[in-house]
């Protein structure tokens with residue numbers, strides 16, 4: 001099992017390949033009949049809450065010196081859950097997740113120019129203008 005997980009992790013390199021792997025995983029279990037955009041969006045929120053739970057009641061100091069291995073593994077699992085549901089939702093609504101992320105990064109680059117947001121005073125100005 002561990003070897004299989006490792007082999008898959010080494011072969012999944014792009015978001016599109018990840019979407020294909022998730023699609024195959026879902027189809028081979030015939031889970032498409034349960035999956036719809038609403039429930040997948042809810043599942044993303046639930047998995048995001050599980051990620052938050054890892055940090056609940058932890059002090060800033062306990063997280064600053066680098067997360068320990070157990071914490072990092074829990075974060076990795078919850079991030080993976082979130083991304084798997086994102087890939088699943090992208091498949092259901094026929095989106096290429098890599099293109100969507102690239103487009104959004106381009107929008108964010110225009111919205112938050114590095115030369116403006118690096119300076120904290122200019123950053124506050126950008127935030128003020130956003131309202």
Ligand SMILES: [Mg+2]
Pocket residue numbers: 047050077078081
């Ligand atoms: Mg989870």
